[in-house]
Amino acid sequence: MILLAFKAYCPKLGGQSDKLSDELTVYKNRLTGIVDQVMLSFKDVFPSMFSKTAIAVLEKHPTPEHILKANKGDLVSLIRENSRKSLEWSTAKYELLVSNAREFAPLSINNPSNVAMMGVYISIIKTLNENLAKILNAIRHLITEDMAKDTPMLALTLELLQSIPGIGLLTAATILAEVGDFSAFSKPGKLVAYFGVDPSVMQSGEFIGTRNKMSKRGSRLLRRVLFTIALANIRTKRDKKPCNPVMMEFYKRKCQSKPKKVALGAVMRKLVCIIFAVLRDRKPFELRSPQEHAQMLAAKHIAA
Numbered sequence: 001m002i003l004l005a006f007k008a009y010c011p012k013l014g015g016q017s018d019k020l021s022d023e024l025t026v027y028k029n030r031l032t033g034i035v036d037q038v039m040l041s042f043k044d045v046f047p048s049m050f051s052k053t054a055i056a057v058l059e060k061h062p063t064p065e066h067i068l069k070a071n072k073g074d075l076v077s078l079i080r081e082n083s084r085k086s087l088e089w090s091t092a093k094y095e096l097l098v099s100n101a102r103e104f105a106p107l108s109i110n111n112p113s114n115v116a117m118m119g120v121y122i123s124i125i126k127t128l129n130e131n132l133a134k135i136l137n138a139i140r141h142l143i144t145e146d147m148a149k150d151t152p153m154l155a156l157t158l159e160l161l162q163s164i165p166g167i168g169l170l171t172a173a174t175i176l177a178e179v180g181d182f183s184a185f186s187k188p189g190k191l192v193a194y195f196g197v198d199p200s201v202m203q204s205g206e207f208i209g210t211r212n213k214m215s216k217r218g219s220r221l222l223r224r225v226l227f228t229i230a231l232a233n234i235r236t237k238r239d240k241k242p243c244n245p246v247m248m249e250f251y252k253r254k255c256q257s258k259p260k261k262v263a264l265g266a267v268m269r270k271l272v273c274i275i276f277a278v279l280r281d282r283k284p285f286e287l288r289s290p291q292e293h294a295q296m297l298a299a300k301h302i303a304a
Contacts, residue, residue, distance in 0.1 A: 017135050017170055018224065024128045031121040037109040038118065039064050041100035045093060053082040055122055057097070062118050063110035064101035139173045156282075157182075163284035164274060165244045166232030171225055175275070178222050188276040194218045195226055197268045223268075230267045246289055247271075 028050055035042050035049065035058065046054035056078055061067045067075070072094065080090035146154040154176070161172035185191040192198045196218030233247040242248035247267060254263035278285050 017132060017174075018221070020128050020132050020135070024125065024132070027121050027124045027128065031118065031125065034114050034118045034121065038062065038114055039067075039101060039104050039108055039110075041104050042097075044100055045097045050125065051083075053079055055126070056082040058118065059122055062115050064105040064108050065110060067097055067101040068105065136170055139169060157279065160278050160282065160284060161275065164229075164271070164278060165247070165285070165287075166229040166271075171229065174221065174225050178219050182276075182279045185276065188273040191276045192269055192272045195222050195268075195272050196220075197223065197226065197265060197272060226268050226271060227264075229271055230264055233271065234264070234267060244287065246287060 032049065042054075042058075043049055046057070048054065057067075057075075060078065061070050061075065075097075076087070076090050076094045079085075079093050080087060083090065083093075143155055143158065157176055158169065158172045161167050161175060162169065167175075179185075179191075179194065182191075185194065189198070198217075233244040234242075234251045236242050236248075247270070250270065251263050251267050254266045258266070274285065
């Protein structure tokens with residue numbers, strides 16, 4: 001019963017989450033545009049402009065003039081309470097914020113319209129984040145109900161999916177709800193085709209095309225989710241280290257002979273194969289280089 005409810009609600013939740021995420025991106029871009037006009041150097045102080053601390057400062061002190069007139073103790077406390085960092089860190093942020101506000105003040109376009117729209121965009125962003133949190137809580141509620149059963153069906157599968165880099169709870173839930181019974185796919189190629197990332201066939205009479213694109217015959221929502229996972233696997237962290245060094249190397253190798261979009265498509269197909277293997281073996285994902293993987297297969301063959 002829980003599984004049926006999960007499959008019934010999660011595509012709706014996943015689809016709604018995508019819509020909310022799209023709206024969130026739109027309003028974040030609009031807020032960025034306004035902040036750049038009012039105080040371009042604000043991002044030098046808070047590189048993550050949509051963090052809880054940055055939003056709290058913008059709400060109470062939207063312009064350089066507001067920042068320069070603010071009480072030091074109050075503004076330091078605001079930064080400290082929202083960041084949960086030390087007094088020293090918060091004070092340093094305050095000093096940098098005031099310095100940048102003083103420098104940018106003559107260039108600021110802080111008319112009433114910009115200030116009002118900044119408040120509107122912040123309010124919308126907070127509401128969208130709250131609604132996204134509600135979606136995650138609804139999914140967690142279904143999982144909690146499943147965990148209370150004698151034989152949980154959802155929790156382990158979701159946990160296995162989340163062991164793969166780039167897959168969070170909402171992404172895992174969307175994949176599970178869209179695909180359903182993974183045992184229906186006997187080999188990786190069938191799951192690749194279900195995701196719609198297999199090559200299309202261009203054929204007419206005796207002519208067979210060689211420059212084929214993705215078939216895109218599967219779930220559009222699954223492809224969108226997979227695209228996001230692929231991007232997460234080939235990006236670098238703040239310390240410049242790759243999130244998934246093996247996948248990053250695979251992507252770079254493909255880029256040497258293929259366009260970037262084609263290389264990213266190869267990453268997407270490889271990720272589907274990883275999803276298949278993790279759920280087939282019922283074991284969490286392990287980051288292994290191709291050489292390590294080949295050695296393990298050879299060792300299994302010898303043992304058999």
